[in-house]
Amino acid sequence: MTDFQAIADRVEIEALRAEYSDAAMMRDYDRLASLFAEDGALRMPNIPVELEGREQIQAWGRRAPTFWRYFIQTSHPGVIVLEGDTATGRAYIQELLELNDHGGHQNIAVYHDRYARTADGWRFSERVYEVRYVDSAPLTGTGTIVPVPPHGD
Template structure:
C-alpha cells in the first residue's frame, strides 16, 4: 500500500467517524445506519445491547435517541491500524445528555472499531462502546430548544455594537 493510499484511507475513516457523530446528533437514522456494512454490528455491553444489521442499527438508534430530551456527543481522534481492506481503531468520546425521564448523565467512553472497505467507501463492520467514566449527577444546564427542533437564528444585540 502506498503512503498516499494510507493517508487517504485514514482520512476516509476519520470522516466516517465524524459522520457517525453528526448523524446521531442530527437524528438522521437512515444516514446513521448507512455508515455500517450490511451485516454491521453495534455492541453496548453496559446496557446489554447488540444490534446486528443496518435495519436493527437504524431501529435501535432511533429508539435509544428517543429517550433523550437532548444529547451531545463529542468524538476525539484515536488510533487507526490499516490492514489492507480492513482496519481497526479506537475513538474517544465525551457525552452529556438529559433523558425524558428526568435523569441525566455525563460520560467518557471509547469506541472499539472494526472497519471494512466497500465499493461505497469505508464502513463500520463493528463498533463496541465501552464506558470508562459515568456521572449521573443532575446536569445544571438545559437545552435552549426541544430536541429535533430547528435552532432559532441569533438576534443581533444592537446595543452591544454601538460605539465600536
C-alpha cells in the first residue's frame, strides 16, 4: 500500500465516522444503516442491543424517536489501524439528548470499530458502543426537535 493510499483510507474512514454521527442526529436511519457492510453489526451492551445486518439497524433507528425528543452526538477522531482492506479503530463520542419524558441524558462513550473496504467504499463491519460516563440530571437548556424524514414505507 502506498503512503497516498493509507492517507486516502484514513480520510475515508474519518468521513464514514462523521457521516454516522450526522445520520444519527438527522434521524436518517436508512443512510445510517447504509454505512454498514451488508452483514455489519451495531452492538450497544449498555442498552442492551445487538443489531446484525442493515435491516435490523434500520428497524432500530426507526424506533429511536419513540425514545428521545432530540439527540446531539459530537464525535472526536480516534485511532485508525489499517490492515489492507480491513481496519480497526476507536472514535470518542459525547452525547446530549432529551428523552420523550423530558428527562435528560449526557454521556461520553467510545466506539470500538472494525471497518471493511467494499465496492461502495469503507463501511463498518462492527461498531461496539462503550459508555464511559453518564449524567442523567435534568437538562437546563432547550433543544430543537428534528423532524423524522420520510422512509417511503
